[in-house]
Amino acid sequence: MEKSAFRCVECNKNALELHRDYSNGILKITICDSCQKPVDKYIEYDPVIILIDAILCKTQAFRHILFNTSLNIHWKLCVFCLLCEAYLRWSVLQQGSEQSSDPADIIRYTKEWDFYGMFGLAALELMAFCGGVFCFLWLSVGLLGARPQPLDPQQLLRALLLSCYGKVLLIPAVIWEHDYSPLCLGLIKLFVLTSNSQAIRVVLNSSRRLSVMAVIAGLLSETCMELVFQKLPQFLPNMLIFW
Numbered sequence: 001m002e003k004s005a006f007r008c009v010e011c012n013k014n015a016l017e018l019h020r021d022y023s024n025g026i027l028k029i030t031i032c033d034s035c036q037k038p039v040d041k042y043i044e045y046d047p048v049i050i051l052i053d054a055i056l057c058k059t060q061a062f063r064h065i066l067f068n069t070s071l072n073i074h075w076k077l078c079v080f081c082l083l084c085e086a087y088l089r090w091s092v093l094q095q096g097s098e099q100s101s102d103p104a105d106i107i108r109y110t111k112e113w114d115f116y117g118m119f120g121l122a123a124l125e126l127m128a129f130c131g132g133v134f135c136f137l138w139l140s141v142g143l144l145g146a147r148p149q150p151l152d153p154q155q156l157l158r159a160l161l162l163s164c165y166g167k168v169l170l171i172p173a174v175i176w177e178h179d180y181s182p183l184c185l186g187l188i189k190l191f192v193l194t195s196n197s198q199a200i201r202v203v204l205n206s207s208r209r210l211s212v213m214a215v216i217a218g219l220l221s222e223t224c225m226e227l228v229f230q231k232l233p234q235f236l237p238n239m240l241i242f243w
Contacts, residue, residue: 007067009042009060011035012205018043018068040068054165057194062202066159074161081167082126086119088170088185093118121229125222130160132221133200136214141204156203163199166192193219 006015013034020028030039042050042064053061065071093114134153141151169188193215201211 006039007063008032008035008037008039009063009068010037012063015039040064043068057198059198059202062163062198065162066155066199066202071162072158074158077165077168078126078161081164081170082119082122084167084170085122086115089118089122090115121226124229125225126164128225129218129222130157132218133160133196133214135221136217137200137204140210140213152203156200159199159203160196163195164192166195 006018007013008015011032011034013032015030015032017030018040019030022028029041029043031037032039042053042061050061050064054065134156137151137156166188169191196218197208197211197215200206200214201208204210
């Protein structure tokens with residue numbers, strides 16, 4: 001990671017270094033020149049503590065993860081979460097049909113085209129969500145001048161994908177099959193959207209209102225994509241007849 005990318009987790013000011021390495025392995029945390037607090041207190045924290053603070057959507061934890069670490073697992077995390085979401089949707093389609101109780105029969109799931117279709121749909125909805133967020137921020141930040149600093153699309157995309165880590169909560173539903181509670185899935189969705197909003201707020205150093213509006217724009221775009229694919233099977237026969 002470039003040194004210019006370091007940020008103070010307290011005031012968001014740029015920092016040249018997180019710590020100073022003295023002889024005999026002695027490390028001293030750098031003090032921020034602006035707020036006179038440690039630039040990044042989390043470099044001494046256990047990863048579990050950092051994860052807990054991230055789950056609590058603390059701004060300092062998000063700044064540490066997004067600016068002061070080289071965590072580049074966002075694409076792998078994205079694919080894994082899409083697989084979990086696709087399996088949940090596929091299992092809903094399979095409810096009511098006769099299924100084998102043999103655990104080894106899970107191998108045949110990979111042969112189900114419906115599963116791949118659900119994976120593609122989940123990926124398209126995620127793309128629509130990110131596209132809605134980017135369009136809203138481009139209009140509000142780029143054209144309307146809501147914030148003087150330019151957008152960094154790569155950093156913003158990384159933040160959005162990492163902040164979707166809440167979808168990992170779908171893992172228990174993948175492992176233990178049961179009647180999925182709409183309330184549980186709704187709470188997971190709300191948690192993911194809250195994390196998305198906090199990630200946008202941290203990356204742009206913007207107000208909470210702007211980040212919430214960006215998430216709402218992305219959610220509307222995702223909902224429109226979902227409605228299009230729900231109505232598509234109804235319109236296809238009519239289109240074929242017309243042609």
